[in-house]
Amino acid sequence: MMMRYCCMKPLDRNIVAHSYGTVDPEITWEIITDDIPVLKQYCSTIIASA
Template identity: 85%
Template sequence: MKPLDRNISVLEHIVSYCQQIQETVDRFGDDYQTFSTDPIYRNAAALCILQIGELVGKLTEEFRARHSSIPWRQIKAMRNIVAHSYGTVDPETTWEIITDDIPALQQYCLTVIAAQSE
């Protein structure tokens, strides 16, 4: 698979996890109080964040350098925090990620994907 194809495939998978996060918010409610007190809700979101971080590691260095407006390194770092913190990730931080950062990441990925198919 050519690098461009690989990067687009990775972005498509990232979009899928972003959509799953949105579906999780839709299912449980767009409410921080519910999120902060429901471990199932938090774990569902955290797993998607973990997967997104894992996928970011599969993007080529050239792609990440060319698209430097996205904090790829921080996304990957968050994956490591989620994976190795054993349930101690700050709910407020996770909430901010799923309500602010994930929609922006999804839109960015969709824009890049659309530009490649033109």
């Protein structure tokens, strides 16, 4: 599983922030189910080691 840079590529962020009608539900679901849990674990590891 590859994690996107900061969960979202800059282009993805622009689509979400500025083009509400063009958000792809499938990509959004992939971010929610695949990327965010990986990011959460990564952040937890960093916080625990601080």
